[in-house]
Amino acid sequence: MSEYVATVEWSRDGQDFTDNRYSRAHDWRFDGGAVVRGSSAPSSVPVPMSDPAAVDPEEALVAAVSSCHMLFFLAYAARGGFVVDHYRDEAVAVMGRDDRGKVSITHVTLRPAVVFSGETQPDAAGLDDLHHRAHEACYIANSIRAEVAIEPR
Secondary structure (H helix, E strand, O other): OOOOOEEEEOOOOOOOOOOOOOOOOEEEEEOOOOEEEEOOOOOOOOOOOOOOOOEOHHHHHHHHHHHHHHHHHHHHHHHOOOEEEEEEEOOEEEEEEOOOOOEEEEEEEEOEEEEEEOOOOOOHHHHHHHHHHHHHHOOOHHHOOOEEEEOOO
């Protein structure tokens, strides 16, 4: 099995804290050296306590589901002899109350638009099959409780 590590770091930096008006901005550090600015969503914690330019955990979750699906899709397309020139997904996650009554991401919709080139291109059934296999293999989709739907464009 594999292990994945992210370091999440926040510092008060002298701000008042107990008044609940402290900055929620923080950093996500990854093993390859990437640093991503994170924050609560402005819809959860108003600006200026949140940073609207940063990535919030809900956005990160939908991006992780989309990215995982795309990576498997590209792998299956390559194995099938299809040349993918461009892949764009405008993925959306919906937050609501789940069957336990807890607020959670209850639905993720992936909307991948894929551009192929070359003589061999999948027909509609082949494209559906590539998306189905990618979805079945996606570690992230297999790890969350939310329903994940695929709506190719």
